[in-house]
Amino acid sequence: MKARLLAVALLAALALAGAMVYGLNHLDEAAPTQSAAATSPAMVERGAYLARAGNCMGCHTQRGGAPYAGGRALPTPFGDVFAPNLTPDPATGLGQWTSNDFWAALHNGRSKDGRLLTPAFPYTNYALVTREDADALFAYLQSLPAVAQANRAHELRFPYNTQPAMAVWRALYFRPAVFKPDAGRSAEWNRGAYLTQGLGHCNACHAPRNSLGATPAATDFSGGMLAPLAWYAPSLHDPAEAGVADWPAQDLRQWLKTGSSASSSALGPMGEVILGSTQYLNETDLAAMATYLQSLPQHAAAKSTQRRPEPALRELGKALYADHCARCHGEQGEGVKAAYPALAGSRSVQMQNPANLLRIIQRGGFAPATAGNPRPYGMPPFAGILSDTEQAALASFVRNAWGNQAADVRPLDVLQLKTQRVN
Template sequence: MSWRHALAALALCLLAGLAGAAPDTAQIEQGAYLARVGNCMGCHTQAGGQAYAGGRAIPTPFGSVFAPNLTPDPATGLGRWSAEDFWNALHHGRSRDGRLLSPAFPYDNYTLLSRADSDAIHAYLRSLPAVVAPARAHGLRFPYNTQAALWVWRALFFRPGEYRPEPGRDPAWNRGAYLSQGLAHCSACHGPRNALGARPGPADFSGAALPGMGWYAPSLHDRREAGVAGWAEADLMQWLKTGTAAPGSALGPMAEVVLGSTRHLSEPDLRAMARYLQSLPPQARPRPQAQAAAPALRAQGRSAYLDHCASCHGRDGEGRPGAYPALRGNRTVLMEPPTNLLRVMLQGGFAPATPGHPRPYGMPPFAGQLNEAELAAIASYIRQAWGNQAGAVQALQVLQHKATR
C-alpha cells in the first residue's frame, strides 16, 4: 500500500471515530418493530402533532403528565441521550440528568426489557427526524409533583429487574410473557392500582378503571370480563392482529392499542402472546346480586331498543355475524359495573381500521339523541333480556358517565 493510500485509510478511520460507528440498519429496523409493539408513538404523539414529538396528556388521579419529545432534537428531545441514558430511563426510571421519572411512564414494566432491546429502540428513535418540541410542565398536584414523593414511591413499590424465563415453560410462552409484562405493558391499563397508583406487579391483569377516560380495562383473568382462556388460539391471534374476530371487536382504548401496537406483531410474537394470555390463572371477582328492573322500565327499554337498536343487533339480541355483535351473552353488556356498555352507548363503538379488517362496522353515539332515562332503560333491558342476568342501570349512572369525557 502506498503512503497516500495509508494516509487516506487513517483519515477515514479518524473520521469514523469522530462521527461514531455507522448506524446498524438491522438494529434500527428491530427498534422500529419494538417501538410499535410498545406503542411508544401512541403516548408520545399528541393529536395533530408530529410523531414522537410528545405533548400528549396522560391523565392520572394526581393530575396530568405530559409525554416528552422522543425525537433526536438535542435541545428538546433525545439528541444528547446515549444508549446508557436511555437504558437508565427504561430500567431504572431515571432521566439523563438523574431526576426520578413519574411512574405514569411505565418503567415498572419496561424494567423487564433486555439491554439489547433497549439499545435497538434507542437506535430507532435516534434515526427519526428531529423535531423541536419543548417539554410541557406536568400538571401534578402537590406533593405528587416533587422528587421527594417519587423517592418514597419508588422505595415502597419499585424494584428494577430484567425478565427471567420461567423454568418449565417453552420459549414461545416466555416470549409472550416478556412482551405482555414488559414492552406491551398490558398491566399498565389492566392492572389494579392502590391509592398511590402502584400495581401488584407486571403479571397482574385483574382489571382497573382508566382514570380520566371513563373506561374500564377488564380483567384478563376472568372469563366473564376479558379472559381468553376459552377462545380458539386462531381467534385471539386474529383479534390482536385486526381488532375483530368471532368472539368480538376491540373498542375504545383497546382499539387504539390494536391500531398502534398489536397489529404490528409478527406471526411468532402473535402466537406467543396468545399462548401466554390464554394461560393466565383464572380469577373471578365476586359480583353483587343483580337488581331486577321494574316492569315499566323494562317495557320502556324494550320499546326504545326496538326503535334504535334492533335493526343492527336483532330483535332478540342475536346480532349479525361479521358486522354487529350479539348482545345476548355479551360480556360488555353483562359486566359489573356497566362502565364500558354506557361508554359505547354514549360515545359510540368503533373497531380499529386495520389492514386485515380495513372497513369495520361501527356504532353511532347516542348521547345527543337519547336522554339519560332512555339510555338507562335500554341498558337495563338488554342486561336482563334473552337470558342475560345483570343489574338494572339508573339514569344517574348514565349522567355520571356522560360527565366523564
C-alpha cells in the first residue's frame, strides 16, 4: 500500500514534466511512412490467423457481444480499462483508420488522434510485431462486419487516467523495437520467440509487475500475480512451477493445442488462451513455441519462510477430501488418466503461491473444450459449500498428502484472495 501511494505521488509530481517534455502530440518515434501492400484474400486469411495467435478477440469481445466490437472490461490494479471496437465501423470502430494508424497503435502505443494508449493494451509486446504482420492484421479487421458500438471510457483512478501520466510511464518503461532474430539460434527458435514475446504477449501474464504495472522485459517469464483476477501465472523458468524444459516436446505441443496432456490440464486464464488462441495454431508454429519455451533458462524461485504446520487443519481437510474429492481424484490422489488430474506430485498443488489451487476449489476446474479435447471432464465449484476455513483445510491437506510438501493455507489467505478479486 505504501509503495502504491508513493507511486501515485511520483506520477502526480512528474505529470507536468511529462506533459512538457513529451507533449501529448509529440511523437517520440519517427512516424511510419511505409504503406500497406494491396489487400488480397491471402493477406486477410493470414491476418485472421495472426489475430488468433494474439487472441485479440479474447479482450475485444464482451460476453454475448459481437466479435471484435469491444466493450469487455479489463480489470487492473488502477481501475478498469474497456477494450475498444476493432470492427470497421466509421463512427465507433476503425473505419476511418489507415494501415499507418494501426501500425502506430501496435508499434508506438498511439491512437489515430495521437493519444497515448494505456499499457493494458500490451503494445510493449506488440511493438515487436513486423510491419507485414501488422498490415495483415489490419486487413483482416477491415474485412469484418462493421458493428456500431460506442467505446466505453476507461474507469482509471487519478493520475493514471491522464495523458501526462501515460507519457511518464512510456518514458520510464517503453522503447519500441521490432523483433530482431538471434543469428545464433535456429529459424524455429526465432519463430517461437517472435510469437511468444510479441503477438502471444505471454509475459503480460507470466511476469511480475512493479508498482506502476510495468514488467521487466519481454523475455522475462518468472511468474506474476493477476491480482484483479486472483490467479497466479506461474514462472516458466522454475521447474517447480511451470517450467517445461524437461517435458517431451510432443506433450507440450499437445497441451498448447488441446489444453490437456498426460500430466496437466489448462485451467483458469490459461484455459481461455488455449480456447481462443493456441488451439488454432498450425503444427509448425506450435513446434516453434515449444522449442522456444523449452529453451528458457531454468532456475528455482526464492522460497519464503516455511510456516509451522497445523495438524488440526490438515485433519479437517482429510475428512473433506474423502467426502468431496476422493471419488474423482482417488484415495491416494492418483487421479484418472485423461479425465481427472492426479494431485499427488502435482506442481500446481504444491506451488508456493496457493492462489490457483484455491481458485479451482472455489470456482471449479474446467479445461477448455477444444477440437482435440471436445468434451473435457470438469470439477464443480465449492465456494458455496465450503467455508473459508474448510477451503484452507482442504488445500492444506492436498498440499501435504501422498508425498506432497508445501506450506499450509490459512483461512486468512482465503479471505485475502477473495478481497483482491474483481471478478
